[in-house]
Every structure is written in structure tokens, then in C-alpha cells.
Amino acid sequence: MEISLLHVLSHLVLMLHSNQLLKKNHMKRFKKLSLYGLLPAVLIGMLIIQACKKSFLDAKPYGQYEASLVTNKKGLDALLIGTYGVIDGQGISGDGWEGSAVNWATAGVAADDAYKGTDANDQPQMTEVEQYKSQPTNRYFYNKWIVLYEGIARSNDVIRLGNNPDIEGLSADDKKNILGQARFLRGHFHFDAKRMWKNVPYISDTTTKYGNTTDIWPLIEADFKFAYDNLPATQLEKARVNKWAAAAYLAKVYMFQNKFTEAKTLYDLIIANGTSSSGTKYGLQDAYWKNFDAQFDNNEETVFAISSAASGTVDQTGEASLGLAFPYGGDFGCCGFFQPSQNLVNAFKTGADGLPLPTTFNNSDLKSDQGLKDADPYTNDNTTPLDPRLDWSVGRRGVPFWDWGPHPGYSWVRDQNYGGPFSPKKHIYSKKDMNTLTSSGWRNVTAKDVYIIRYADVLLMSAEAEIEVGSMEVARTRINLVRNRAKSPASWVTGAPANYVINPYPVAFASKDAARTAVRFERRLELAHEGHRFFDLVRWGIAAETLNTYLEKEKLKRTYKQTASFTKNKNEYFPIPSTIIEIAAKNGSTLVQNPGY
């Protein structure tokens, strides 16, 4: 029982009161007895009894639920939502950018699409990655690891509870749906770990010890297969994954293993029958930029996206993992990271025929305002033919930047000499969305969903599979679907001082190699800065040559890249965090460091 101050005082009063009563009775002998013996004895006895009451020490934690309290349907679904809450990589361990699902601060700057940006001294861990000098002590990898395995642990919580027979009222369909989503998510986190580090352990709901010497692709496949077999095609709530998202992810897992036949089979099914969770048949949105506008979230192109919400003070689930990757000037103020590379900008040059220039694009640089300040006169090159997707992927001087007016150049870049003249763009909010689709605190937290798989990605991957084991013409059709959408003037930046020329591939590819080159280049253009490029290069087995070629020219522009060099058979994967290896060893598991680290 609780002992309050009042309680104590009442005892004291009682004690004194009884004393007086006894005195009134003039029972001298009894009184004497009471004062000298009885009263203290009673008091002591009372206190001992109270003090020893066991219930006094039975306390429960405030605001926390014991396992028994969440062993029910509602608790199960809340745990599942909590698992979805990990996908964005934020708020779990370290800073948002370290756990980012698009891995921009690691794989992003390790690819040829972006520099770290900002200035030399900011986040040196990121420079380490950019220079292919990643250390096992680099905290980015530690925090990313924790984020992914937290997601896996939460998935396992759901799976364990979902299989608990004590949950009342859980229908067979509900159970399949919930377990399907949980295993989808478990597969997703393992997949991300697998492509980051290759040699990673698989943690199931029963794992107690682990190692990393066995290939876990089959286990990842099993999770997505289960999800594909058990999930419904439509969900009441749009952000829950469905059967087709599982199919697309499973196909992607096949593609990462070059299992093109299995992938092609699935892609055919997805393209023929696939729908989003709300039941809309998969397709491309009419305008490219709509994929990067929060108002068009959850569209026919959404296969699997991280749902984000941010509006005013509601910002706990806003997209913040890219918050550093905003222009340094203007309303954004911070932080100037993830600046597009000159190489990426050049890649958007097209020939007069409106087709990409995969072999010659980097022979000359598209004109930029490098070395100029805002006030220095500058005119854009409006004759070189360009793919219009350039100006949704890259912020460059003179081109309208969403509805903020023309990008002013120098003043939006933290250190032009260090990080070049360009700004990232896709994830930056529009002026009209300020405070309504952004946080009103730090506005770099937005309501923009982040795609893990969008339908254009599905089309291009399926084209790759077709090239390998199917029809090159089917592949061409699918690539052209993507290109035609970009060709539509609705996909252009209105008022841009640029000469947009883009066309579909008009004739059959000359060879398998030509087809491969086309589809790979198309992925780069369509999906720039969306978290694919580095892993694609590794998957295609061309990371070392592509990136070392990239460095040859970039070195001359960015002095800090002079000592950078990509080591084949090492830098395709990142170092396993040393702390994680140490903790594993402490707990009787074994993790072997990746080769070369």
C-alpha cells in the first residue's frame, strides 16, 4: 500500500489523541502503562506490519507494457506498424542519414552519381567512403547495421507473436496477412544488409547463435516467397505491402543473383496483373516529376515505398534521412550534402537523335557556373541536347528549381570549389508545400515518400531479364515505355533554358551488349539518386572499371579525390563494423570480416 504524508500524520495524531483520552480517564496505572509501554509497543507493531507489507514494493513501470498486455490482435498489429516504422532508418541508431534506406551517405557517394558535397571537414566518415577508404570503425556502418537488425528483430517479434496460439480472434486470413507483411519486411532488411556487406548473418525468429559464412540468398528468397504466397493483392491501408510488392521484391532478389529465368517469369506476371495495395493496376505516372511530389504519393507507380508524413508539428514520421542533402542556401539553410557529380550531369546529354551517349558523354562537360558567384553574369547552354530528367535530378544555375525560381548557383552551394556547382533536387520540397507537407520545425523533414521499388524500376529490371533470357524486343518496348514518359512535355521543367531532346530507341538493338548498355544507362538516368546506382554497378560486375574511369576525370576537378581508388574484389562491399564483430564474439557468435578490410 502507498504510505502518504497524510497517512503518517494521521498516525501521529492518533497516537497523541489516544494519549489524551487515556489521561481524561484518570486511570493512573493504565495511563502509566500506556505511556511507558503500550503506546510505543502498539506503534512499533503497527509500523513493522506496514513496512513489511509486500505489496508496498510491488511497482509497475509507467507507460510500458509487459508482454502479456500486448498478446492480442491489437498488440500484434501495433508491433507490425512498429516494424514498418524502421524502414525509413531514422530514430533508431545514429543519425537519420546513417540509416537511410537509400544509403545515400555510403553507397550513394561511393557511386559515380554524387559527391559527398558540403565542405572538406564536414562528416569525414562520408569522405572515407567516397575515397574507398572505409574503415571497420566507421560509425555509419555500425548504425546502419543496427537499424537493419532492429528491423529484423521487430519483424521477428511480429512473427513470434503471430504464431502464438493465445491470440484470440485472429482469423486465418488475418494471420497470413500479418505474417506475410512481417516476412516481407524481414526479407527487405536482410536484402539491404546483403547488398551492403554480402557476408551477413540471417536472423530468424528462432536464431540464438549465428555466423556469416553461409550465403543467405535462399533465406531471403524464402521470406519473399512466403509473402508472395500469403499476402492479399489489395490492402485496406495503402502503405501496407501486398502480394505484388512481394513479387517485385522477389524478382529483384533473383536479379541480384542473376537468376534471370525465375525473374522473367515473375516480371511477366507482375506486368500483366500487378496492382498497388489500393488495387490500381501498375503503370507509369503521366509526368516524371510527380514521383517526387508528396501530393502524388501512393500512385500507380508505387510498388514499395516508405510512407512519410510531415505537416507542421506532426513530423515524427517525416522523411528526414535526406535532410542533410539539401542545398545550403535559400530557405533550406542546411547542409549542402550529396551534390550531383559532373559525370552524372554529363550523362544526361543526348545526341541529336534524342538517344543517350553511353560511350562519349563524359568527353566534355556540360557548361556550369563553376567559379562564378551569384552576381557574376552567366547564361545557360541551351543548345546541347539534354534528357529532361536532368533537371528533376539535378539543381543547376538558371533552371527553375521546383517553384523556388531559378537556382541561383553559388549561394546555394556550401563550398563550390570543394563540392562543385550542383544541388540535389528530387527529395527537396516545393515552396507551396512549406509547413503543410514539411515539418514546421526543421523543414528538411518532408512528407515525400521514398521509393524502394517503383514501377519504372520494375520495367527496367524486367528488360534486363528479357535481354538475358527472353526477347530483346520486349526489352526495348519496356525501356521505351520509360523513355516515352520522359519525352512527354509534361515531364519537362517548364521555362528551363535548355534544349530537351529525348526519343525512344527506334530500332531493334544491334546486339545483346548494345541492349545491356542501353538498359543499364537508362537505369542510371531514370533512377538517379534513388539508391540504386552503386548496387547496380556491383550487380553487373562493372563497379571497379566504371568507378576508376569516373575517378580519372573527377580527380582533376575535386582535389580530395586524388588519392581515391576503387579496389576490385574489396570495395564492392563495405566493411563489417568492428564493434559488431566484437559484440558477436562476446556472445558466442562469429562474424568474419569482409576481404580486404
Next chain:
Amino acid sequence: MKKILRRVRSQLPLILLMLLTQSILAQKSINGRVIDKGSKSAIPNASVALKGTSTGTQTNANGTFTIKTNKADDVLTITSVGYDAIDVSLGSKDSLLIEMAPSNSTLNEILVTGYTAQRKKDITGSVSVVNTKELVANPGSNVESLLQGRASGVTVGTSGVPGAGASVRIRGFTTFNANEPLYIVDGARISAISDLNPNDIESMQVLKDASAAAVYGAAAANGVIIVTTKKGKGQSKVTYDAYYGVQSLTKKYDLLNTEEYGKYLLGLQKGIPGQTGTSFNLGQYNGGKTSTSSPVIPEYILAGTASGVQAGDPLADPNLYKLDLNDVNGNGTYLIVPANKTGTDWMDAITQNAPMMNHSLTVSGGTGTGNYLFGINYFNQEGIIKYTDYKRYSVRANTNFTVKNFLKIGENLQVNYIDRHGFTNQDEGNAISMAYRMQPIVPVFDLKGNYAGTRGSNLGNASNPFANLQRGSDNVDRKVGIIGSVYAEIAFLKYFTLKTVLGMDYGTSHYYNFGVPAYENAEGRGGTGNFNEGESFGYLTTWYNTLGFQKIFADKHDVKFLLGTEMVQGSGRDMDASTNNYFSFDRNFWQINSGLNTTPSGSSYEFRYRKYSPVIAKLDYVYNDKYLLSASFRRDGSSNGFGPNNKYGNFYSGSLGWRISEEYFMKDISWLNDLKLRAGYGYLGNDNIIDFGFLTTFEFDRGNASYPIDGGNTGFSAGLRHNGVGNPNVKWEEAYTTNIGLDASILDSRINIVLDVYRRLTKDLLYERQLDPTIFGNVDRQPTNIGEMTNRGVDLSVSYRADISGDFRFDAGLTFSLYRNEVGVIADPFFEGNRSRIDPFNRSVTGQPISSFYGYIIDGFFQNQAEVDAIEQSNEGIGKWRYKDLNGDKKITVDDRTFMGNPHPNFTAGLNLSATYKNFDFAAFLYWKNGGEIVNYVRYWTDFNTFQGNRDKRVLYDSWTPDNRNAKLPVLDASDGASGQVPVSYFVENGGYLRMKNLAIGYTIPTATMSRFGIERLRIYLQAQNLFTITDYTGLDPEITTQQVGRDDYRARRSDANSLGVDFGNFPTPRIITFGLNVTF
């Protein structure tokens, strides 16, 4: 009785409670008077007791007393501080004149030692007595920091933050968790004593070993500090104590000026490996152009959006200047900031010579039937960092009534109101850190007197620390606290005493703060104003009841025992609201309701202190004043710490004492007054671990377990996440202490020595262990019993009192403390501390002291390419640091890290000297910390290519170059993002120091002069604190506290293991020159 009442009323205006009505005893009355043997003057407040009983009284101001007895063979024992105790047989006499002889000896002093009091000479445990007179002679805001060097075995870490607490460690470190001692003030448990008015303290005892502290059980494993506040005595008097002091900063970092910073930037560019260029972009210098190789300081660092603007540039036309707080990023704002060509001394900009003052007015008095003390106190300390301060207004009311011979009632109470502007110490975002993170080229104010900052190119991302401080000056952080206790004590059946004490530590605080758009900053200047307001309250109550028995059997067997019960509980709530989007930033609109945001956010939560309900037993036995035995037992339960299986623990201790000097063979040694050998052994528990760690729990978490599952943009569904995996088997940490001590009093008791040697073995150490994240994810750390730790040490205190002549007196006191800590067998190979920007420095492993420093040892520089090629190391190159290859595999890996420093001192010592000559008095106090290393983490910011902050001068002048091959720092290289990014031996410095903590001179104006004005005593003094410090440490102050220590951590368990000995930019202890006066009338 009425007469007594009337007298009590007339003399004790503060009486609130008179509960008992009439006397019930009819016995013989004995009257007496106690006087000084020499001067024959009355001795007030002498304690008069029937020997061997709990019945007693006190003499009044005239030295007289009345005591009732019904036996003629009773013996009275009279004791008074500063006199030898005396026993007087009553016989048939009705009135007595008792003469007492003054004594040098303090052996009969009564010390409060845990629920009870003991004569000093009867103590068999290890107890340090703090000389409170010396303690309060040293003005300071709180008691904890004043303790340093004053008691042997006590180590204190402090900072100069006004009003902040200090970390107090008794006999080193015994646990991975908080090592804070338990504070007992007038019988009540207090969460921290930093708000206590030091002037109110009568006595302070530190219980150091298990035999002394065991009766406090679980919370006492780290020792107990017992504070008793003053009581009134004698004739009514008024005392007024006041001082005024000025605090000043004694040391600054030695940073680059604007010109030097340009040279540094040039050096960085030139140093890039493979650099072939001859002209460089140097940021602001040279107008941001790659045009010349020598840095040219620009005229303006910002003009609109342009940086590095030269004189005469039309962009810097003052007419263009505008500032609109509602549009700091848009066209409404055009700032022009001139470069500070000589360089801003940011430390100067944020520091000041800060006043501190104290006024205490106390009225006190007492008679045999009661006493009172009423005091008011005003303390105001401004920080040497501008706009930080701590103001305390407090009232103390202590009253004690001897209502009857058998009944005493009283209360001790302090109510305080605290108004402060705090400081987040040991944090990279505070003003001290920003002062070295700001470049010298940035002025404090811009062209129009508004703030200047890092807005512009290449100025880094720090924020103007002066602006931050000044903007915070209207923020509010206030607290009302009540610390106190009430008690009643009933004596009955001659030998028994029943005591009930109810103690309370209550606090409520209120705060708000407003953030205006910080237009001058590079980062985070946007926003529309944000406001945050909150309140919290918390309380901790202690209620204990004890039954005491004391009787001397056959004149030789002095037996005392105590039985008791106790209840400890407390809880609190916090409420907080915040919003943003303000139309006006004026102070008039600093309320939630003025925010235009449609959805202000609010939160509230509740917390609960641990509850305890122990049963206590204690036995003291003395045979013939020669052989002493003491034993105690406590059964304790912990509500939040442990599950049903391990909820309770039984703790005990025992100690023996032998007063060898009482033996016949020692009696003849004339120079030896007293010699006592003590030995004690005890077993204590500790439940200081995360609450409810025995349970597996889940939590709804808006922050990181929520998801917009409906795909919407403006709302989300809350989800559950696992909090922690419970360990139902977690149990009490066990501490076993062995203590052997020697007390000696020699040369007419002029020299007193207390020596203790101890060993403390802690088993089943409680630790919050990181569960394997690969399996469990990012769960809370799990409380686990992980191993052992041993602490061995020696405490010594020696005091000397010389009475050379009537005019000249001299006292000296020395305290010496030494401990050696060693981590025993632990469950994991190691435990590491908190991560800063880089990996943790602290690591604990078997065989090493807790929280030792761990990292790479620097083995010189790579002097040439051959040396570079000889070893594989990341970040290698000519002029870079080469780390020691410990395993000789020609490859530097994580396996080449080792222990590179020990944060624990070799020993600490305090020397106190005081002397009086006629009316003059002098005091000096020296504190010496020998050894003990410090990780100077500030170097991460000032010595490496880390962000674009300012750099220490050694970076420019003592980095490796071909001409300076034995440099301190690696070669300048703009592409070097790796040097100093891991724990290396460069950060470790010797942290030993010798400090003149106090030097004072006082003068007491002769009584004859003053008595005409009704003034009994008037003393004035001048004092200097921290006058000088001798140290090798290059940081601001070698006296550092553990990270984030302070009273803000109302509930935090301060884990030392995490950042022990790491200096994150500690607020330095200031030098203080004080003038003060003490008046009694």
C-alpha cells in the same frame, strides 16, 4: 507547566506545535549550574544526562539546568563540546556546581552516524568528520564542491557552472553504475544536496565503510554523507554573514587569429598529397577566388549572399542592409558583415568577471526546554560565462522542543526558491565549445550591430555563442524546493527511546524558452520562432521509526541497541508543451497560445523513485571503555530494481575496537592520550540499475515506431516497439568491505591521527549490458550481474593544534586519500564508455582500473616513403602519425589498440593551515591531485581538420613539415579527414595539479570597541580562492567533472564508467576574490 509554556512562547516565537498538555511525573528535582573551570563563566548547552539512560536535559544560557530523578545513586554525565566529559554522583545533594575543564580532545564529540549518534571515541567503523568551520570559510554555491580535500577518502569533481552540483566519490569507484553517495540531511534522504545553504550546516560526517554505513543498506554501498543542520543555543542572538566576490577566468585556449587562420588554410591546401597547384581557393580569403597563393583577408565576410567581399564592392553598400526576422532567408534580409581582420577572441566575448554575493541573516537561541534557529539567505552567483547565473533565496527554520524530560519534538526545514540560467556543461553545443568552433574572422556583431555568425561561405557551422547566451537571458528556469524533516522522540522505561522521523525532499520547477530565428547562422537559421514551456515536480519522502535501548550494566557493560523500520518512496510528473510559428517574437507573446501552429505538441509523463521498506537492527557494546563491538543488520527490498525472486536482500556488518591506551601497559605513556585499533567487515547491497530491467516491456513510440500506414501525408499510426529484454535473474550487487583503522591522539591531544586501510570487493556487479544488436536489435541495455571489482585504499587524516601562546594559535590539517581500482573477472571481454564524435575512450577490462583510456599509441611520424611502405595503416603518408604496431604484423588494425591512460589519481591530498594572532586570523588550503590522466577531447575540435572551426596555435606552428620532423601534430592536409578521428594517445594528458584553493586573512574588531554598539563580534575578511594552479594540463582546468553531472539529473543514475576523465570543454573553476564580514549581535 503554564509557566514553562509562557517562557517557551516568549522565547520561541516560532513554535508551531505544542501538543502535550501536562506533566505526569512527580520526582525529585535536581538543580545545577555548569561553569568553566578556568574562567568560571557559564557553559550553556552542556548536555546533562542520567548516566546510562536516555533521560537528559541541557543547560540554559546561564549554565543552569534542572533534572528530575527518583534515585539518589544516579550519576549525572555532563558533556559539552570543547570540554572533558565529567560524571557527578548526586548523592543527597539537591543542587550542584559543576566545573568543567577545557579539552583539546574531541573524543567525546557526539557524531551522528546513521539513525543514531555516537561518541567519537566509541566509533569502530570508518567515519570522516568534515570540519564544517573550514568548509564554509570557502564561499561557494553548494556543499558538494566545497567538500574537495576536506575529508579523507572523498574525491570531488566540479565545474564552475553556477549552482551546479559536483560528482562526489567516496573511496573511488566500486560499480559500473552511479557511484554517488547517499545524502542524509537531518535524517531525510535527499536526492542532491547542491541546493542546501552551506552556512546552515552544523556538522557533516562521511560514513565510508560497510560497518559505518550498513544500517543504510542498499543505497549506502557508495558511502553516506550525513548532514546535520544548525540548532540554536544559548542567548538569543542575531548573526549576519555576508560576502561579495568577483570570479574570473584564469586560462584561455591559445587559438589562431584571422591572419594565422588564413596561413593555416593555405597550409592545408599546399599539403594535399600530389598537390601541384600554386594558387588556391582559401574560402573567405582572396575573395573566394583561386587567384593567389597568399591569403588576403577580405573586407566583408558576407554581403547579401556574397562571401569574401572586397572593399568598395557595391554589394557591401550599407544602404542595401536589411533584416526582417520573419523573412531571414528571403528578400527581406540582406546582411553585411565586416571581417574582423585582427580576429575575434570569442572566449573574451562570452566571459566576464562575475560577481557573487551572499547574505545570511540568522536568529537563534535556546534554553533547556527548546531552541530555535531562523535564517534567511540570499545567494547570487553570476557565471564567468555571460548570462549564466544562479540565485537562491532560502529560509531555514529549525526548532527543537524538550517538551518533557521524556519527549522531544522538532523540525528542520529549508525552503528555497532558485532562479537560474544554467549551462549545459561538457557539451559540444555550449558557449565554451562554440568559442573555439567559431573562426576568428567572424565578428560578434555585424555592420549594423546585429549578430554576426557563420552565415556565408566557408565559415563552418558553429553558432555565435554570445548571441546564444544573450538570446537565452530572458528564458526562465525556476525551482521551489523544500528539504526538511520533523521528528518526535520519546524516552520511556528509563532506557528506551522511540524516535520517529519524517523527511521530505520536494521540488517543483517551471521553465520556458523561446527560440528566435538565428539569422546569422550558417545552419538552422530558418524557422518561425519556437517556444517550449513545462513544469515538473517530484518528491522523495523518508519515514523511519526506531526503538533505542541504552543501559550500562554493572558500570562496565555499555549496551546500546536500535531496532527500526523505514519507508522510502517518491514520485514525480513532468509536463511539457511546445509550438512554433510566431507572428511576433516579442516577449509579450511568449506563450503557447500565441503560436500560430494549429497543432501545438504536449507531453506528460510520470516517474517513480524506488521504494524501500527495510527493517533495521543495530547493536553497540562497550566493555569498560576498552573493548568495543558494533554490529548492524538491514533487510531491504527494492521495488523497481529486481523481480520477485531477488527483491529482498539481507545486509550486515560488524566491527571491533580496542582502545589500547586504556590497557595497563599503555597507561604510563604520557604523550599518548588515546589509541584505538579498529577492524570492521561488512556486506552491503546495491540496486542502482535501470528500473524494471527484470521485465520484458513494449512501448508505443511516436518517434521511432510509428508509420503512416494509411499512406497519408499528415498523420500516422502509433506502433509498438520492444523496449528491452528483461532479465528476471538480475539481483543485488554485493559489496564486501574490510576496514582496518587506527585512531591516535597524542601530545596532550594536540595531534590526532585517523588512519584507515580498506579493501572493497564488489561481486555480481550490476551493469547495463548491450545485448547483441544483431539478434535483439537496438533494445535497451539489459541489467546484468557481470563480475567483480576491487578497490583498495588508504585514508589518512592528521590534525595538529598548537597553542603557542595566548596570542598565537596555529592549526594544521592534512587529508590524504589513495585508492587503487581493479576490474576483476567480468562476463564480457570488455565494457566501453560513451561515444563522442569518435569511438569511446573509456574501456574496462579485467585487471585494469575501471574506465581506463584505450586507443592507438602514436609512434612518431612517417618521415619518408620507405616508412610508409613498411607498414599498412589507413590514413598513412609522409608526415602523418604512425601508430604503434603492437602485434608486429606490419599492419595497423583494431588489434593494435591498447591502454594509454588511467583517469584515477595516484593520490589526492588536502592541506589546511590556519592561524590566529591576536585579532588576526589566517587560513590557507592547498589541494593536490597527483597523477590521473585526462582525455582532452577539446583537441578533436581545435587540433584537427574537423569542421571549419578555429584551431589551436600548435596546429599552425607545430605540425609536421620536412623542417619540423619532431612536431606535435601531423602534416597539414586539406584532404586529411582521418587524423584525430579515433582515440589516440595524443588526447591523453597528465591531469595532476596542485591548487591553492583558499587563502584568507581576517580581522576581528576588538570586542570592547564594538560592544558599545551592541555588537558582540565583528569580523571582516579577505579571501582568494583558486589563486594559482600548477599543472601540465593544457585544457582550461584540470579539475573536471564527469559528463552531464548536475542537479538537472534529478533522476539520472550518473554512470561514471561512460566518460570518466574526459574533458569535453568543462566549465572551468573560476578564481574568486572575496570580501566578507561576520557580525553577531
